[in-house]
Structures are given as structure tokens and as C-alpha cells.
Amino acid sequence: MRQNHSKLPAGGGTERVTIAQVAREAGVSKTSVSRFLGGEFDALSVHLREQIDKTITRLGYHPSQMARGLKGGRTRLIGMLVADILNPYSVAVLHGAEAACQKYGYTLMLCNTGNDEKREQLSLAALHSYSVEGLLFNTQGRNVTPLRELGQAAFPVVLLDRRIEGCDFDLVGLDNIGAGQLATRHLLEQGYTDIALVVQPLYGVSSRQGRQNGFLQAMATQPGSHGETLEVHLDQPGHVAVVLQEFFQRRRHSKGRMALLAGNGMVSLQIALALRSMKLKFPEDIGLLCFDELTWSPLVDCGISTIEQPTYEIGFTAIERLLARINGERSVRMEILLDGKLIKRGSSMAGNDSTAHSSDVAKKSRAANSFAPSVQQTPV
Amino acid sequence: MRQNHSKLPAGGGTERVTIAQVAREAGVSKTSVSRFLGGEFDALSVHLREQIDKTITRLGYHPSQMARGLKGGRTRLIGMLVADILNPYSVAVLHGAEAACQKYGYTLMLCNTGNDEKREQLSLAALHSYSVEGLLFNTQGRNVTPLRELGQAAFPVVLLDRRIEGCDFDLVGLDNIGAGQLATRHLLEQGYTDIALVVQPLYGVSSRQGRQNGFLQAMATQPGSHGETLEVHLDQPGHVAVVLQEFFQRRRHSKGRMALLAGNGMVSLQIALALRSMKLKFPEDIGLLCFDELTWSPLVDCGISTIEQPTYEIGFTAIERLLARINGERSVRMEILLDGKLIKRGSSMAGNDSTAHSSDVAKKSRAANSFAPSVQQTPV
DNA sequence: CTGTTAGCGCGTTCAA
DNA sequence: TTGAACGCGCTAACAG
Numbered sequence: 001m002r003q004n005h006s007k008l009p010a011g012g013g014t015e016r017v018t019i020a021q022v023a024r025e026a027g028v029s030k031t032s033v034s035r036f037l038g039g040e041f042d043a044l045s046v047h048l049r050e051q052i053d054k055t056i057t058r059l060g061y062h063p064s065q066m067a068r069g070l071k072g073g074r075t076r077l078i079g080m081l082v083a084d085i086l087n088p089y090s091v092a093v094l095h096g097a098e099a100a101c102q103k104y105g106y107t108l109m110l111c112n113t114g115n116d117e118k119r120e121q122l123s124l125a126a127l128h129s130y131s132v133e134g135l136l137f138n139t140q141g142r143n144v145t146p147l148r149e150l151g152q153a154a155f156p157v158v159l160l161d162r163r164i165e166g167c168d169f170d171l172v173g174l175d176n177i178g179a180g181q182l183a184t185r186h187l188l189e190q191g192y193t194d195i196a197l198v199v200q201p202l203y204g205v206s207s208r209q210g211r212q213n214g215f216l217q218a219m220a221t222q223p224g225s226h227g228e229t230l231e232v233h234l235d236q237p238g239h240v241a242v243v244l245q246e247f248f249q250r251r252r253h254s255k256g257r258m259a260l261l262a263g264n265g266m267v268s269l270q271i272a273l274a275l276r277s278m279k280l281k282f283p284e285d286i287g288l289l290c291f292d293e294l295t296w297s298p299l300v301d302c303g304i305s306t307i308e309q310p311t312y313e314i315g316f317t318a319i320e321r322l323l324a325r326i327n328g329e330r331s332v333r334m335e336i337l338l339d340g341k342l343i344k345r346g347s348s349m350a351g352n353d354s355t356a357h358s359s360d361v362a363k364k365s366r367a368a369n370s371f372a373p374s375v376q377q378t379p380v
Numbered sequence: 381m382r383q384n385h386s387k388l389p390a391g392g393g394t395e396r397v398t399i400a401q402v403a404r405e406a407g408v409s410k411t412s413v414s415r416f417l418g419g420e421f422d423a424l425s426v427h428l429r430e431q432i433d434k435t436i437t438r439l440g441y442h443p444s445q446m447a448r449g450l451k452g453g454r455t456r457l458i459g460m461l462v463a464d465i466l467n468p469y470s471v472a473v474l475h476g477a478e479a480a481c482q483k484y485g486y487t488l489m490l491c492n493t494g495n496d497e498k499r500e501q502l503s504l505a506a507l508h509s510y511s512v513e514g515l516l517f518n519t520q521g522r523n524v525t526p527l528r529e530l531g532q533a534a535f536p537v538v539l540l541d542r543r544i545e546g547c548d549f550d551l552v553g554l555d556n557i558g559a560g561q562l563a564t565r566h567l568l569e570q571g572y573t574d575i576a577l578v579v580q581p582l583y584g585v586s587s588r589q590g591r592q593n594g595f596l597q598a599m600a601t602q603p604g605s606h607g608e609t610l611e612v613h614l615d616q617p618g619h620v621a622v623v624l625q626e627f628f629q630r631r632r633h634s635k636g637r638m639a640l641l642a643g644n645g646m647v648s649l650q651i652a653l654a655l656r657s658m659k660l661k662f663p664e665d666i667g668l669l670c671f672d673e674l675t676w677s678p679l680v681d682c683g684i685s686t687i688e689q690p691t692y693e694i695g696f697t698a699i700e701r702l703l704a705r706i707n708g709e710r711s712v713r714m715e716i717l718l719d720g721k722l723i724k725r726g727s728s729m730a731g732n733d734s735t736a737h738s739s740d741v742a743k744k745s746r747a748a749n750s751f752a753p754s755v756q757q758t759p760v
Numbered sequence: 761c762t763g764t765t766a767g768c769g770c771g772t773t774c775a776a
Numbered sequence: 777t778t779g780a781a782c783g784c785g786c787t788a789a790c791a792g
Contacts, residue, residue, distance in 0.1 A: 011609065016511075016768095016769085018768090018769055019769065019772085020769075020770095021771060021773095028778085028779090029778065029779045029780080030769090030770080030771090030779085030780095031771085031772085031778070031779060031780085032777090032778065032779080033792055034770070034771060034772085035771095035778095036704075037770095037771095038771080043777065044778090045777065046779075048451070048777085048778085060510045062505055062508055063769085064509060064511060064767075064768090064770070064772075065509045065770055066446050066449045066450050066451075066455065066511050066768090066770090067450050067768075067769035067770040067771090067784090068769080068771075069446045069770095069771080070444075070446050070447055070450055070768090070769080070770075070771095070783095070784050070785065071769090071770055071771050072770090072771065072772090072781080072784085073784090075446065077510075085471065085474065085475050085478065086471075086475060087771060092467075092470050094465065095465050095492065098465065098490065098491070099492070099494075102491070102492075102499065102502070102503070107489055107491070107507070108485055108489065108490050108491075109488065109489055109490075109512065110478065110488050110489075110490045111478070111482070111487070112475065112478045112479070114479075117606050119482065122482070123482070125442060126487050127487070128442055128446045129442045129443060129444060129445045130446060130457075130487065131396075131445075131446050133446060150492075151789085161473060205719075221790095230510060242789090257418075258692045268677070269675055271681075272676075272679050273678065273679065276678075276679065295650075295676075296649070296676035296679065297658065298653065298656075298672075299649075299653065299676065299679075299680050300676070300679050300680060301681075302789090309404045337488055340466050350626070367694060383778085396785085398784090398785055398786090399785060399786060399787095400785075400786095406762085408762085409763045410763090410764095410786080410787090411762080411763060411764080411788085412762065412763080414761095414787060414788085415762090415787095417785080417787095421761095423762085424761075424762085425762085426763065428761085428762085443785080444784090444785055444786070444789095445788075446784090446785080446786090447768090447784070447785035447786040447787090448785080448786055449768095449786095450768050450770090450784090450785080450786070450789075451768050451771065451785085451786055451787045451788080452768085452769085452786090452787060452788085453768090540782095541764075545783065662782090669791095679765065750772070
């Protein structure tokens with residue numbers, strides 16, 4: 001009888017050890033084992049406890065979360081919807097979120113929507129079908145009807161980075177306005193007066209709008225400075241170069257010093273590629289400051305100054321917020337905005353009286369072959 | 381009676397629509413609904429079919445995968461264990477894997493082990509407890525006992541990138557030997573004769589060993605050339621700089637032209653940082669070729685030459701392989717090795733008679749402040 | 761073609 | 777303290 005617990009009875013498949021087997025071998029009832037698992041030790045005699053403990057480890061028993069979830073709804077599953085897994089920001093946040101899940105005994109179900117509404121819907125349905133206890137959400141705010149339903153049902157959802165119109169979910173992200181101001185002030189202090197914020201289409205994306213607001217507010221404090229927002233489409237190769245080119249031409253009569261403020265990591269990359277194709281160097285020709293600290297930020301030319309987001313913390317905190325909701329917290333909507341950190345590098349430090357002014361930049365950029373050839377494309 | 385299907389009966393919680401409700405409202409039995417879901421249309425009258433279809437959409441019914449899995453073991457869940465989610469290679473593979481999962485109607489449960497054995501064990505147990513149908517595995521090959529058990533139980537597992545001693549799981553990854561040769565031959569053709577392969581500790585990691593083998597084989601074809609392998613610890617800040625320094629000193633009497641071959645993306649980053657801290661430029665001072673194409677490869681100085689891996693395809697293929705096993709394929713162990721692609725950029729193209737030779741490099745590197753200060757640390 | 765019945769592995773009453 | 781019995785939502789035999 002002692003050798004009867006072979007793990008490979010017949011066919012190749014792993015036979016699951018069930019609570020019933022444990023109970024039988026330990027000579028107790030299923031309930032006792034269940035209680036043991038649930039930590040209700042005060043309802044078990046010491047003898048039983050030991051007996052069960054031994055049997056469990058001997059058989060290598062692991063309770064089935066499936067069955068467990070089926071009963072009480074505690075699946076210990078959290079779904080995460082990511083807009084674009086190729087976006088380093090998303091991955092960095094994912095890193096923190098996964099760590100938190102592991103800490104609190106949850107498991108992450110990951111879906112990448114690739115910025116596709118349809119896949120978003122499908123993923124949402126899939127996650128729902130597994131009875132995830134909550135959702136971490138980071139996607140385009142388009143077509144929010146399914147989201148609204150979740151909201152009405154008081155289903156636990158925490159938004160990452162972007163607010164969504166008409167949904168009162170908790171949000172964890174960056175203090176975008178503050179970060180926008182921080183970035184802009186730094187550029188102004190360095191003597192830049194012609195500054196362009198380069199972003200992907202603002203269309204209702206609250207984080208982008210927040211950064212723009214911060215940017216505009218800070219610009220407004222400096223009379224005589226000129227600030228404008230450039231929208232670029234990252235899915236159109238070479239578009240960034242064209243937009244920059246136009247900007248340079250437009251400002252060719254300006255006496256001011258020029259700088260670019262990249263709205264996020266993916267824009268940064270495209271800007272860096274575009275500038276290179278135009279043979280423009282920073283900070284000599286133009287200043288540059290980018291949202292999102294990336295591994296390669298220190299590496300390009302004299303190093304790119306950045307606004308670093310506490311991505312790991314954002315992900316970790318978001319999960320904690322979500323767990324609070326899952327555990328029944330009913331307080332009003334919460335918004336946790338963490339601070340960005342300015343990392344100064346060469347790209348924004350031209351010194352106070354460098355050579356190049358707007359007119360020079362325009363000339364130079366015209367001279368170079370303008371339309372960025374073979375720019376490596378990284379979809380939005 | 382028609383208005384009776386409210387989704388929010390009482391409390392805030394989302395009440396799940398069950399198959400029983402659908403059956404009741406449609407006036408049929410649960411079995412019929414189940415058959416409908418399972419696509420057994422030939423066992424249903426047209427009338428029933430329509431009735432069920434309507435009721436399902438009206439109620440917004442979604443079958444519970446939990447309950448479904450509990451019964452037949454088809455959870456449509458796949459677990460993925462990632463060694464380090466901060467490693468761009470892992471993320472790129474994840475991207476492909478997730479896409480494949482979505483295509484085939486599976487959902488991915490993601491665990492990041494952070495190269496920690498303990499977390500690996502825990503994650504394995506967690507995934508098992510959810511009855512994942514298969515496992516995508518990419519981690520250190522240490523402590524493989526739990527893996528072996530899975531192997532004996534014929535549990536579907538596909539290995540990513542690295543083979544594991546004593547386990548006969550399918551593998552999808554790069555043709556490392558071929559890629560190593562490809563890389564080395566390119567450097568030799570460009571006139572480099574003193575080449576160092578810089579890798580993280582080889583310790584049983586088959587992919588690293590494969591690349592080294594390819595490297596050594598290619599070096600052996602070129603008499604008079606010198607090749608050596610440098611092991612670096614990425615978790616020790618500045619270690620790369622020290623190792624390179626020592627290499628330069630060791631080769632200071634050589635007449636040959638020097639090049640570095642980075643063993644993966646994370647090593648590339650540290651090498652680039654180290655060279656910069658030593659004020660060494662490529663390709664003037666030293667040639668550089670890196671495994672793993674990264675978004676920033678074209679951006680650093682004159683651009684870094686790379687060996688690009690078909691990461692998306694690796695992830696996608698791995699899932700397909702796994703599904704084949706899940707669906708009962710019993711053929712012998714398979715190894716799918718995809719080809720790397722050489723992307724030539726400035727860092728390996730010094731032209732045939734550039735200035736710098738080993739002796740100069742040694743001198744120059746000594747002159748600069750050698751111990752990389754404040755090197756941004758990115759753990760292994 | 762269709763419905764009835766019996767579990768899947770577990771948590772949770774309710775008695776003993 | 778312990779155990780028997782029921783049900784979670786679903787699928788799969790087995791009848792009709």
C-alpha cells in the first residue's frame with residue numbers, strides 16, 4: 001500500500017493528485033485536508049495536521065486552482081491588457097506588475113492587443129472567461145463600451161498611464177503635467193527658446209495631453225519663447241523626418257535656440273533616427289530631451305537627456321491598488337500619480353552660448369537628404 | 381419574463397451567466413447548449429440551434445473556461461517561464477508567442493523568474509496548479525529536477541533558446557553555431573584578426589556554447605588570427621570594462637586589428653557603455669559586432685553591426701510546436717533552429733587599412749579613466 | 761435528435 | 777474536532 005502512489009499510472013499523461021487521494025492515504029476526510037490548506041489549523045488536531053502535512057509532501061499534492069476558482073470565485077488570476085508589448089514602457093510596467101503578482105500569490109494572464117480594437121475585445125472576453133479577479137488595463141481609449149459595462153458592474157479594474165473617458169476606474173501612472181513642466185523648464189533654463197513637443201496623435205490619450213499641458217504651461221512663463229506641438233505617425237516610415245523638416249523651415253527666421261521634446265520612448269527613437277538622417281547633431285545643432293529613460297539613452301552621441309518614469313513602481317503599485325479593490329475596498333476613485341525624474345545628459349546641455357540657431361538648422365537640414373531612408377520601423 | 385435577464389441583480393458583483401440559465405431561457409437542456417458550444421451542429425435541429433444562438437447573444441453568455449478545464453483538462457492555457465523579462469530577446473520572443481496563442485485560442489500565463497531558481501520552482505508550481513496544457517520554457521538550466529519529472533510524465537514542454545541537459549523536450553531557437561560562424565567570418569573578412577567573443581558565463585548554457593563553437597570553428601580557418609572568449613558578469617557594475625582592459629593589455633604587442641563580438645543584447649549594451657567610458661570609438665579603434673538586433677543598434681555612433689535573430693518567429697513557432705505536442709504528437713524530440721541574419725553597419729566596417737592596431741588601443745584605453753563610472757546597471 | 765445523469769476537484773454548510 | 781453531502785459550471789456517457 002505504501003508504494004501505491006506512483007505518479008505515472010498508465011498512459012503518458014500526468015495524473016493529477018487530488019485532495020481525495022490525500023485524504024484517503026492520510027486516513028482523514030477531504031474536509032480536514034481542505035481546512036489544512038486553508039490554514040484553519042485551530043480546527044485540527046496536531047496529529048491530523050502532521051499526518052496531512054506528510055502525505056501532501058509525499059504525494060507532491062498541489063491544489064487545483066481551477067477547481068478552487070470554480071467554487072468561490074477566488075481564482076487568484078489577474079488579467080493584463082497591454083497596448084503594445086514592443087513598447088519598452090509597457091514591458092517595464094509589466095515587470096513591476098508581474099513581481100507584485102508573484103509576491104501576493106497571483107498569476108498574470110497577459111494579452112497584447114497590438115493597438116487593435118478587435119483584439120482588445122477578444123482578449124477582454126478571454127480573460128473574463130477565466131474569471132480573472134481583476135484587470136490591469138493599458139490600451140487605446142477607443143470604443144470603451146465593454147469597459148463601461150465592467151465599470152457599472154463594479155468589476156475591479158486599474159488603468160495604467162491613460163485615463164478613459166466616462167469610466168471611474170483607479171489609475172496609476174505618471175504625473176504627466178508635472179513631468180511636462182519639469183522637462184520644459186529644464187530646456188528653457190538651458191537657453192532653448194524654440195521648442196517643439198513631438199508626440200503621437202493626442203486623440204483623447206490623457207497622458208499625452210497631460211504632458212502637453214505641462215509643456216504649454218511652462219512655456220507660458222517664458223515670454224518671447226515659442227512652443228508648438230508636432231504630431232507624428234510612427235506607423236508611417238519617414239513621417240517624423242518630414243514633420244521635423246517642416247518645423248525647421250517654419251522657424252527658419254527665428255533667432256532662438258531650438259530643442260525637441262520627445263513625448264515618449266518610441267518617438268525618441270524615431271527622432272534620433274530622423275535627426276541622424278538629416279545629419280543634425282545634438283546638442284550642437286539642436287537640443288533634445290525625451291520622455292522615458294531607455295537602456296540606450298546614455299549611448300547615443302553625447303547621451304540623451306530624459307525624463308525617467310518609475311515604471312517598475314507603477315506596475316507594482318497598480319497591482320496593489322487592484323488587490324485592494326478585489327478585497328472589497330469601495331472608496332471613491334483614486335488616482336496615483338508618481339513623479340518623473342530628470343536625467344541630464346549631453347543632448348540638452350549646449351552651454352549658454354553655443355553656435356547654432358534656428359536659421360542654421362533649417363539650412364543644414366535642407367542640405368542633407370531629407371527623407372529618412374530605410375528607417376527601421378517600429379509600429380505604434 | 382423577457383426583462384428578467386438583468387445583468388446586475390443585486391450587489392455590485394458581476395453575476396455570471398451560466399449554461400443552465402441559457403438552457404432554461406431557451407427552453408432546452410444544458411447538453412444541447414453544450415453541444416452548440418462544442419460545434420456539434422449536426423446533432424441539433426435548426427430550430428434549437430437558432431433558439432440557443434439567440435439566447436446566448438441576448439444574455440451575453442460566455443462559457444467559463446474554469447469549469448470547462450475542470451472537466452476535460454482542456455484549459456486552453458499555456459504557461460511561459462521567462463528568465464528575464466528585462467532582456468529584450470525574451471520580450472521579442474514573448475511577442476511572437478502571445479500572437480500565436482491568440483491565433484489558436486489559447487491564453488498565456490506569464491511568469492518572470494528573474495534568473496532565480498526559487499522563483500522558477502514556485503512559478504512552475506503555480507502554472508501547474510492552473511492545469512496549463514503546456515509550457516514554454518526559457519531559463520537557466522540549473523536544478524532541472526522538476527523539469528525532468530515533467531519530461532518523464534510526457535508533459536508538453538518546448539524549450540526556448542537553451543537546451544537542458546537530460547531533458548528531451550523540443551527546442552526552438554537560433555542556429556547558434558551557424559550564427560557564430562557567420563558573425564566571425566564577417567569580422568575576418570573585414571580584416572580583423574584579434575577577436576574576442578564576449579559572453580556571460582557559459583556554464584552549461586547551450587546557446588552560448590553554440591555561439592562559441594561557431595566562433596572557434598571560424599577562427600580556426602584563418603591561420604595567424606587570434607580568438608579568445610571573455611566571460612563577463614553583468615551583475616557586477618564595471619566588470620565588462622575591466623575585462624576588456626585586461627584583454628587590450630594582453631594583446632598590446634599584437635600587430636592585428638582588434639574586434640569584439642558581443643554574445644547577446646545585454647552584453648552589447650555593457651560593451652558599448654564600457655568602450656565609451658574608455659574613450660574608444662568603433663570602428664576606428666576597435667571593431668564591434670553584436671548578437672541581437674536592437675532598436676538602437678543603428679543609432680550608436682556609426683551604427684552597430686548585428687546578428688539579428690528571428691525572435692517573433694521563434695516565439696510563434698515554439699507555440700505551434702507546443703500545440704502539436706498538446707494535440708498528441710508523439711514523434712521524437714525535435715529541434716527547430718532558425719537562421720540569424722547579418723546586418724552590416726559601421727561598427728564592423730573599418731575599411732581594409734584603417735589606422736588603429738592593438739598596440740594603439742591598449743595605449744588609448746589606459747589613458748582614459750578606465751573603471752567605468754556610473755555605468756547604468758542592467759541585471760542579467 | 762434530445763434530455764437525464766454523473767462526475768471533474770474543491771470549499772462549505774450542517775450534523776455528529 | 778471531524779466527516780458526509782451538496783453544489784460551482786461544464787462535458788460526456790448513456791438512454792430515450
